[in-house]
Amino acid sequence: MTETERKIQLHGRIFITGSIEIVTGLHIRSARRALAIGGLDNPVVRDPLTNRPxxxxxxxxxxxxxxxxxxxxxxxxxxxxxxRIHACYKFDEKGNRIPDEEAYLNCQVCPIFGIPAGFAVLPTRLIVRDVPLDENSAQRLARTRTELPFTEVKWETSLDRVTAAATPRQVERVPAGAIFAPLELVYNVYEESDVDRFLHLLDAMQFLEDDYLGGLGTRGSGKIAFQELSLTVRTRERYLEEKTFEKGLSLRELIVKEEEAMNWLRQTFSW
Ligand SMILES: [Zn+2]
Known part of the structure; x- marks a missing residue:
């Protein structure tokens, strides 16, 4: 068995499930603009069938x-x-981009989030599912009188920095207090060091709570909080048996128990 073959054997999966609470209104693009945008930086969009964000x-x-x-x-x-994203690659003698496996293995980002498709055979750990609007929130918002289904419309003035002309524009937001759930992050474990790498995912979640999701974050939109988090594991040997570290934690509570969680993960994977 070669080194690479051994590495891509799945030992199990770690799941973070829970919900995302919208702390300050979450900016949403109009359908017309959202359709024109692809790729990584899509803001919140609407489900075309239900119209729900x-x-x-x-x-x-x-x-x-x-x-x-x-x-x-x-x-x-x-x-x-x-x-533009970061990716661990280098050039071969012919000038083609190839994966830089050594850099990749020491990278805090690429093993978890992957490198562009079609380029690398190296596995990606993290799968992030779409997060729907929670049913209770959807029903509550449906009862509230808003200009658009499930969202509020704010008028905002943007200032042209050259001409100083003020242009009012419409900003559509999912109101503060709304809950998106279920959140599901699936983290594939291929090797022992993936348990240590898992900490970078918790870091990233903390950075997001301290930053914003969607557009207009520097002007107040998009503060979120991870809530009701559960940390569970399925191992390859006993895949149908879900093992739970803890349920119902805020991100802060989970991070406080980080060391305990790491030890539990190592034990669960028998490392
Ligand atoms: Zn990298």
């Missing part, structure tokens, strides 16, 4: 990645879907 997994994952890249001062040298 939801948080695309790609948007959440992209934001977590970007915050981790900034924290570790990674060069964002890969252009992708209108944004």
């Amino acid at each position: 939801y948080i695309p997994g790609s948007s959440l994952k992209g934001k977590l990645r970007s915050l981790l890249e900034k924290h570790y001062n990674k060069s964002q040298q890969w252009a992708m879907g209108g944004v």
Whole structure:
């Protein structure tokens, strides 16, 4: 068995489930603009069938990645879907980009979040599911009189920095207090060091709570909080048996128990 084959054997999965509370209104793009945008930096969009806003997994994952890249001062040298991301690669003798496996293994970002598809055979640990609007929140918002279904419309004035002309514009937001759930982060464990790497994911979640999701964050929108978090594991040997570390934690509570959680994970995987 070669080194690479051994590495991509799945030992099990770690799940973080819970909910996302909208602490300050979450900016949402109009359907017209959202359709024109692809890639990592999608803000909140609407489900075309129900009209309900939801948080695309790609948007959440992209934001977590970007915050981790900034924290570790990674060069964002890969252009992708209108944004630049960091990726561990090097050039071969012919000048082609190839995965830089050594850099990758020491990277805080790439093993968790992956490197661009079609480029690398190295596995990605993290899967982030779309997060729908929680049913109770949806019903509450449906009863509230808002200009648009489930969202509020704010008028905001943007100032042209050259002409100083003020232009009013419409800003659509999911109101503060709304809950998006279920949140589900799935973390694949391929090797022992993945348990240590898992801490970077918790870091990234903390960075996001301290930053914002969606647009207009520097002007107050998009503060979120991770709530009701559960940490569970399924191991390869006993995949149908879900083991739970703890349930109902805020992110802060989970981070306080970080060391305990790490020990529990190592024990659960028998490392
Ligand atoms: Zn990297």
